[in-house]
Amino acid sequence: MLTDHDEEHVPAIDWGCLSRVLVVGNGKGGVGKTTIAANTGGLAAAGGARSLIVDLNGQGNVGRELGYRKGPLDDEGQALYEAVMNGTPLMPIRDVRPNLDIAVGGPHVGRLPAHLSLKYDGHSKRQALMLAVALQQVADNYDIIVIDSPPENPPLQQLSLAAARWLIVPVKSDSAAIEDGLGGIARQFALVRKKVNPFLELLGVVLFASGTSSTAIRRGVADDVERTIGKGTPMFESVVRHSEAVARQSRERGLLVHELEQAAANNPAFWQVRAGEVSSDQVVSQTSKSVAEDMARLTREVFTRLRQREGIRA
Numbered sequence: 241m242l243t244d245h246d247e248e249h250v251p252a253i254d255w256g257c258l259s260r261v262l263v264v265g266n267g268k269g270g271v272g273k274t275t276i277a278a279n280t281g282g283l284a285a286a287g288g289a290r291s292l293i294v295d296l297n298g299q300g301n302v303g304r305e306l307g308y309r310k311g312p313l314d315d316e317g318q319a320l321y322e323a324v325m326n327g328t329p330l331m332p333i334r335d336v337r338p339n340l341d342i343a344v345g346g347p348h349v350g351r352l353p354a355h356l357s358l359k360y361d362g363h364s365k366r367q368a369l370m371l372a373v374a375l376q377q378v379a380d381n382y383d384i385i386v387i388d389s390p391p392e393n394p395p396l397q398q399l400s401l402a403a404a405r406w407l408i409v410p411v412k413s414d415s416a417a418i419e420d421g422l423g424g425i426a427r428q429f430a431l432v433r434k435k436v437n438p439f440l441e442l443l444g445v446v447l448f449a450s451g452t453s454s455t456a457i458r459r460g461v462a463d464d465v466e467r468t469i470g471k472g473t474p475m476f477e478s479v480v481r482h483s484e485a486v487a488r489q490s491r492e493r494g495l496l497v498h499e500l501e502q503a504a505a506n507n508p509a510f511w512q513v514r515a516g517e518v519s520s521d522q523v524v525s526q527t528s529k530s531v532a533e534d535m536a537r538l539t540r541e542v543f544t545r546l547r548q549r550e551g552i553r554a
């Protein structure tokens with residue numbers, strides 16, 4: 241893992257080809273990282289962008305959102321583990337949806353930090369850059385790459401930040417959690433920028449599972465965020481609203497939120513439910529439409545902001 245005092249020879253990275261790599265990160269769990277990574281990556285693919293989601297988690301929850309978990313495609317992170325350990329090209333599973341490939345996460349990924357530090361003992365920068373090395377060999381195949389990063393795991397966070405150009409930070413609206421979670425990711429962000437990836441930038445902070453989209457709440461969260469990671473922190477306008485029904489049904493069915501919304505078109509008629517002909521479990525929540533709109537708005541905002549920021553630098 242990176243520390244503040246190591247100097248060494250590092251692998252060459254073609255940062256240009258990693259310029260469309262986004263990482264979704266926050267030091268805390270349960271703030272929407274996986275949901276946002278899966279849905280923005282999935283919506284980008286549905287909109288025609290060649291997309292890759294990298295699930296850099298020991299739990300492999302991206303597979304719940306997309307429905308491949310524990311199925312024949314689920315290698316529990318073995319392929320991702322091997323590519324990162326050896327610096328060989330990442331071999332994702334192809335076409336999980338049209339235009340959407342996935343580097344599957346799982347328990348093998350959880351073993352990466354310990355095994356990398358054994359194999360590249362004393363070379364902490366090399367350890368941190370191994371995902372970048374594996375990713376840059378396939379990055380040209382994609383218009384957008386989204387990495388879902390784990391909470392409370394600095395070595396895996398460093399691997400993901402060191403392979404990315406942009407960081408998106410989801411937060412929930414309570415201050416204590418904002419300070420804890422942001423403080424953690426902000427430290428890793430600063431260390432990775434200083435030591436291995438000077439191109440890493442914050443794209444924005446997004447409010448997740450909020451009961452309200454009111455300007456006052458957003459303002460309050462923006463203040464908490466600024467207190468933790470500094471002034472000028474760009475909040476996204478889009479907010480993902482709270483819906484437990486949508487969250488549960490999406491994972492139960494292995495459908496992204498816009499797919500759940502489409503499934504709602506096939507809902508049984510209310511009288512069939514009332515007459516006991518079908519169970520209420522088969523009825524897709526109508527809130528899926530609103531949450532799908534939130535996800536679509538956020539995804540559009542991400543792309544608009546990317547183009548703006550890329551334009552400013554050009």
Ligand SMILES: Nc1ncnc2c1ncn2[C@@H]1O[C@H](COP(=O)(O)OP(=O)(O)O)[C@@H](O)[C@H]1O
Pocket residue numbers: 268269270271272273274275276301449450480481482483484486487488491531
């Ligand atoms: N719109 C939503 N409202 C409320 N809860 C949600 C929503 N979308 C997803 N969830 C649930 O919130 C929990 C945390 O989300 P997740 O994306 O797994 O967070 P993280 O990856 O940061 O741990 C999950 O159980 C998920 O199903």
Ligand SMILES: [Mg+2]
Pocket residue numbers: 270273274275297301389390
């Ligand atoms: Mg997660």
